[in-house]
Amino acid sequence: MKLYAPSSSQGFALVTPAGTVLGHSYRASSDAAVESVFAGTPGLWAEKQKEGWQVLPVYARIVVPYFFPGDARQKDVVPS
Structure with missing residues (x-):
């Protein structure tokens, strides 16, 4: 059985004014994190920063998930 060691990665994410980190905005650069949520609306990020949003x-x-091989249909047999 080969187990993989967990690893970590450094990046940037948006944080709401309430202090909630938006995990889905995690990106390699701060500009990419902003684009992931506020894409296509020029000037919106400047407004959000005034409200308290941060990167x-x-x-x-x-x-890395490890899946155990087996048959999900198989019933556990308990000896009596």
């Missing part, structure tokens, strides 16, 4: 550097922990 902060964050670390993301990447975990």
Whole structure:
């Protein structure tokens, strides 16, 4: 059985005025993080910054899932 060590990655994410980190905005650069949420509307990011939105550097922990082989239809047999 080969287990993979978890790793981490540094990037940028948007933070709401309430302090909530928007995980889906995680990107390699701050500009890309802003574009992921506020794309296509010029000037909207400047307005959001006045409301308290921020771009902060964050670390993301990447975990590789490990799936166990087997048959999901198989019933557990309990010896009696």
